Every structure is written in C-alpha cells, then in structure tokens.
C-alpha cells in the first residue's frame with residue numbers, strides 16, 4: 473500500500489469510525505466527512521482512485537480501512553493499517569523443575585523435539601495428569617524455546633497470529649505467539665486446544681508445516697527449522713459425553729487430521745506418582761513418606777472407582793500436589809485433604825474423606841483436626 477498522508481489516514485479513520493461495517497462509500501460522504509474535519513480536496517482525493525471505484529461516484533475502501541476485530545487491543549475500531557510489523561524479540565525458555573519425574577510419553581516427546589522435524593503431536597488425557605508440565609520439561613531439558621498459548625473459546629486469529637497495536641503513537645502489526653514460534657523454530661504448545669472454537673482455523677495450514685500469509689499485512693512467514701506444534705487437550709476432540717469438560721468443543725476432524733501422532737496420557741503408576749508426591753514434599757519442606765504412599769493409594773482406588781463409573785470425580789496428580797502444599801501450611805492431613813476436595817459435592821467429598829480414613833487407619837479425623845475443619 474502506498475504511504476498515505478496523515479490527513480488522508482485521519483479521514484479514513486473517521487469514515488470507518490462513523491460507518492463501522494461499511495466498505496463502499498459515496499464520494500459525497502467522503503467529501504463531507506473530510507470537510508467536516510477541516511480538510512480539502514488534496515487530502516481526500518488520494519482516496520478516490522480509479523482502482524477503488526466500483527461505479528460512478530462510489531468507492532470501495534476495504535483495502536484502505538483496516539477493520540478492527542479483536543477485543544484485546546487498545547485501538548479504536550477502524551484504525552488505518554500500517555504495514556510495519558514487529559515481534560517481541562525476547563526468547564522464552566522453560567526452567568528445569570527439580571520436582572519433575574519423567575515417565576510415560578515424556579521420552580517420546582524428547583525424541584520428537586530432538587529430531588527437529590515438523591511432527592505435530594496431540595496429547596489427550598484427564599486434567600491434572602501432567603500433560604502441560606511434561607512438554608514444558610522436555611523443552612527445558614533440551615534448552616529448546618517453548619511458547620505456550622492457552623486456548624479458550626475466545627482465542628482467535630488476532631491472539632494467535634497477531635494484530636494491530638498502538639506503539640509509541642504508531643499503529644503497527646505486532647506478531648503473535650504463533651508467528652514468533654514459527655520464525656524462531658520454537659515448540660508451540662497449544663494448551664487445552666479442545667476449548668477452541670472455529671476461530672482457530674487460521675492454524676490449519678500452519679499445522680501442515682506450510683508458510684502462512686498474514687492477511688492483515690500481506691507478509692508471508694515461513695516456519696524455521698525446528699518449529700513444531702504440540703497440543704494438549706482433555707478430550708480426544710470429540711467433545712465430552714459425560715459433561716465433565718463442558719468447555720470442550722468438538723474439534724473439526726480436518727484439524728485433528730493434521731496431527732501426525734496422538735498420545736493418550738493416563739495417570740502415572742502408583743510408584744511414579746509416589747515419587748512425584750515425595751518431590752513436592754521436598755519442595756515444600758514437609759517430608760512424610762507414609763503420607764505420600766497413602767495419598768497415592770487413596771487416589772488410585774478413587775480412579776479405579778471412577779473408571780467403573782462408581783464416582784463422578786477423580787483425584788488428579790495436580791490435586792495430590794495441592795494436598796501436599798496444604799499439608800505444609802496446616803500440618804494436618806485430614807484438613808489438607810478436606811480443603812483440597814471442598815469443591816466436590818458433599819456426598820463425593822464425604823465418600824473421599826471416609827475412604828482416606830480407611831486407607832490410613834492411623835489418621836484420626838477429629839484429633840488430627842483439633843476438632844476444627
């Protein structure tokens with residue numbers, strides 16, 4: 473696009489503000505808008521080009537007016553597009569976490585990342601069983617740049633690819649996390665991708681390893697060597713039948729087809745999970761091997777019952793780590809468990825507490841609680 477004078481840009485801005493959804497403008501509307509702003513013919517004539525004219529006295533300004541669609545940026549609707557684009561240069565690396573216990577698909581993920589190939593991986597599994605942490609730690613170990621995007625039903629092209637931002641008084645195109653990951657050859661983690669709506673369909677080509685044309689600037693971005701996409705989700709993209717993941721949407725079959733492999737992650741085995749719980753106890757300086765083992769057996773029984781449809785809730789690895797943290801604060805086993813399962817309905821909560829007291833016959837609910845919960 474030819475650089476337009478500030479006054480001409482201001483007229484375009486005013487037009488798109490006054491007529492937000494309009495693309496075709498009558499010459500007299502353009503003229504009167506310009507004049508109402510104190511401008512003259514030399515300011516609005518550059519808008520009235522032969523290429524823009526759709527019929528006598530009517531001009532299509534869609535190439536000049538940048539409709540503004542996103543809800544995250546601070547620009548008024550209808551700012552005029554500028555072609556300059558920027559990217560935040562900061563590289564993002566995850567830190568190695570000493571509590572992390574490698575297991576399951578972790579070693580495969582490491583191999584995939586090491587291969588440097590474009591090889592999209594879809595990891596599904598129940599919430600809190602370590603999917604996100606596993607990918608983050610694989611990148612941390614390999615010192616590979618890791619860019620995580622948390623997907624929600626509002627996530628759209630502007631959040632993913634980027635959008636216009638007002639920087640130092642200039643409207644510039646700021647590249648989003650996906651373009652940054654492509655250019656840097658980083659691992660892009662699309663976290664909880666099954667919460668997405670079809671607003672993320674702009675990723676389709678990117679998931680094939682193809683360059684992407686950024687519609688808003690006309691720029692083409694090609695994936696650098698080492699770029700790869702890993703997605704996590706609670707469901708396998710077919711929605712959630714039991715209503716547990718109400719935010720989970722049905723992912724377009726064609727979108728899922730783009731992933732080279734899919735991994736279904738279960739909960740860790742009791743011996744692995746005991747290590748995880750103990751590592752968290754070390755982190756929170758509250759070592760209690762017996763409590764660690766009992767917590768894991770308790771969670772294991774609940775999971776088996778859950779798979780047999782005996783209960784509606786499950787205790788995740790994340791929840792066990794939360795119980796450990798609470799234990800480090802309150803120094804009281806039953807209270808810590810109680811607080812961490814308080815969000816479940818009363819019957820479920822009672823049943824889980826009762827089960828714990830059976831697993832750990834040494835725990836005395838009242839004494840251990842000093843009579844308070």
Ligand SMILES: Nc1ncnc2c1ncn2[C@@H]1O[C@H](COP(=O)(O)OP(=O)(O)O)[C@@H](O)[C@H]1O
Nearest residue numbers: 571572573599600601602603604605789790793
């Ligand atoms: N392998 C592991 N080693 C250590 N801690 C783990 C491990 N897996 C899960 N956790 C704990 O559980 C929490 C939740 O894991 P996360 O990856 O966020 O779950 P998901 O993404 O599957 O919902 C982590 O923050 C961590 O505290």
Ligand SMILES: [Mg+2]
Nearest residue numbers: 603604663704
């Ligand atoms: Mg996660």
